[in-house]
Amino acid sequence: MIFSFISPMFPGHQTPLSPVGPQARHIEHNLLLIFSITSIVYVIVIAVLAYGVVRNHAREGFVPHTLVEDPEIERKATWIVGAALGLTIILLLVMMVSSFYTSHSTAVLAQAQAIKIDVYGHQWWWEVEYPINEQPYRMVRTANEIHVPVGAVVTIHATSRDVIHSFWAPNIHGKKDLLPGYENDLTIQVDQPGTWRGQCAEFCGLQHAHMAFDIVAQSREDFDRWYEQQLSPAPEPASSQAIHGREVFLTHACVMCHTIRGTTAGATVGPDLTHLASRSMIAAGTLKNTRGNLAGWISNAQSIKPGVRMPPNPMPSSDLNDLLAYLETLR
Structure with a gap:
């Protein structure tokens, strides 16, 4: 991995500097190439500029070249500008070819x-x-x-x-x-x-x-187990608390937006909750899937994520606790 000195800083984090797939690695390589070229060019330009400023300030009685006609200076300047222009074109072509190659490489898997x-x-x-x-x-x-x-x-x-x-x-x-x-x-x-x-x-x-x-x-084995588990409908609640929690779900506004397979809830406005308890987060990564967070989200999602379509669901604390007990069985 090209960014091996940076990648350990971002284990499991959202970053292109820690690629875990072939397409991301191609993108990382292209990023490194372009970053390296532009960084080197930047350093050279700043170094030349600094050299010119220091050199000209060090000369006493300096007269700008634009006021002095010197064919030799003009010839050297022409060659320098021409060489810089040619090098610029070559570097741009290298970055363009690298970008085209990266685009092609990231699409190759689509053929499989x-x-x-x-x-x-x-x-x-x-x-x-x-x-x-x-x-x-x-x-x-x-x-x-x-x-x-x-x-x-x-x-x-x-x-x-x-x-x-x-x-x-x-x-x-x-x-x-x-x-x-x-x-x-x-x-x-x-x-x-x-x-x-x-x-x-x-x-x-x-x-x-x-x-x-x-x-x-x-x-593949873990994925197949997960997939088969997701195919199953919601289990029948075993405790009286969870049974009442299911009744709360089916008689409140929850049933108007969500599906729980194995029950009469079949709406598709919001997420399917058949296996809600198996997920690590709720509200699209806003909260970890814990009992407390789920209680707050059900009671007043607008206070957590203003503008979301989930409306407040005021209910007695006993009903909320039973509803949470039921939702925790949905694995």
């Missing part, structure tokens, strides 16, 4: 047979669908977490449900815009297990900064 995952951008969360083998009964829907097998080629088939968003996981690939009414494909591959943060990279409204997602790379 890939796992297809549909991603839909919403204000301000990510809907994720797994139409594996195009079999409706094996469709998995989740939110803000994209699970992929390590080393597998995955095609992210993406669009927006409202305004322009941009899908960006810099450790894995470059950005891809999501436009309402248009569909874009982004082919990725993650070569090591771990969780890699992504972010909407196109300003999309008040909570744009709080529209994150995770790409979770797992071994």
Whole structure:
């Protein structure tokens, strides 16, 4: 890895300096090349400028060259300017060729047979669908977490449900815009297990900064186990508290926006909650998925993420506690 001296500073963080896939590595190499060339040119220009200033100030009785006609000086200046111009053209061509090569290399994986995952951008969360083998009964829907097998080629088939968003996981690939009414494909591959943060990279409204997602790379065995677990409907609650919590969910506003498979809740305005408790975060990366955070989010999401479509849900504390007990069973 070219940025080996920097990458350890960003373990698991959202940064192009710690690539975990072939496309991100190509982008990192191109970044290093362009950064190195421009840095060297900058240093040379500043050094020449400083030398000229010091040299001219050191000369007594200095007369600017523009007032003195000296053919020899003019000839040298012409050669220097010409050489600098030629070198500039060569360096620009090198950066252009490198950029073209990087663009081609990041698209090569699209030619391979890939796992297809549909991603839909919403204000301000990510809907994720797994139409594996195009079999409706094996469709998995989740939110803000994209699970992929390590080393597998995955095609992210993406669009927006409202305004322009941009899908960006810099450790894995470059950005891809999501436009309402248009569909874009982004082919990725993650070569090591771990969780890699992504972010909407196109300003999309008040909570744009709080529209994150995770790409979770797992071994093929772990991915298959996760997928099979996600196919199952919500389990039947065992405790009286969880049973009452399900009743609270089905008789309050929750049922108007969310789906829990295995119940009568089937709305699609908000995220599918069938396996809510298995997720590491809620509110598109705004909060960790803990009981306290979930309670605050249910009670008054607007105080946490103003402008979000989730309305306040005032209810007695006993009902809220039972609802939380039920949601904690959704694994």
